Amino acid sequence: MEELIPIFLFLMIGAVAILRPISKKLGLLIEAMAEERKAAARGTSGLSDGGLSDAQLERITNLLERMSDRFEHVEERVQFMERLIDNREAKARLRV
Secondary structure, eight states, rough: TTTTTHHHHHHHHHHOOOOOOHHHHHHHHHHHHHHHHHHHHHHHSSSSSSSSHHHHHHHHHHHHHHHHHHHHHHHHHHHHHHHHHHHHHHHHHHHH
């Protein structure tokens, strides 16, 4: 059982390391598209269609919500593992 703790911890850290840059780039993309829409609404943009459709925005929003849920789940798992490790260390100190 104790061998699984570091493996699980490294997997969670790896998942965060991989998903964080993706979500950051996606956030920057959405922010840029929002700026383009604002500029199009003011009439200063050269875009004729005004940016993304509502269906595309809905898909992006759903994707961000799923990624947020996954990050929360990973965070909960890491906190659980930290509590397990702390409890084991505390029990080990009491035994000595």
